[in-house]
Amino acid sequence: MKNPILLLIIFPAILISGCCHKKNIVKQDTIAEDSMIVMDNKPLDDYLKFEAYYYHTTESTYEEVKILNGKLFFTYFKDEKGDCSQWIQQKPCWSEDKLKIRETKLTKADIDSISSKISNFGFWGLDTVIGNPNNFERYYSFVLKYKTALKENSVLFKSVPGGIVMPDAFRRSRDELMKIVRKKQIYD
Helix, strand or coil: CHHHHHHHHHHHHHHHHHHHHHHHHHHHHHHHHHHHHHHHHHHHHHHHHCEEEEEEECCCCEEEEEEECCEEEEEECCCCCCCCCCCCCCCCCCCHHHCEEEEEECCHHHHHHHHHHHHHHCHHHCCCEECCCCCCCCCEEEEEEEECCCCEEEEEEEECCCCCCCCHHHHHHHHHHHHHHHHHCCCC
């Protein structure tokens, strides 16, 4: 008779501890899965934090490139009729209604590639303003900005005919951005 009573006491205790242990396992698995989700999204978050901006305009050109939230935006002017070929006025021959805007998604590989290359080119070490035109001297502006989760640099290059040459790190970093525009074929 002692054995059946002992079994009635021990058996439910074993069942309860088994259930609790199983709950702990499930809870640990859930935590592990949540951690994996967070770990898997971390690179995606970094990818979405990458930003780029390039802007250059003259009387006959307009180029603006943005990378935001994993998307590439390209705004440009194309002189389809040749109106700007003989343009001598010191104001744009294009108008805002003639600008074309294109966009496309970028892959993580696209972002990783450009991020790695601009680091190798030395973009992060550039001064924020390059070129020093004299007062009232005419110059063309080139603006290039990059931002990652850890770094940010915005550079203004003031181009004066016969003046300072565009730094190699600036030119190569700008050209890399334009390569992505060409690669994605989002221009006419």
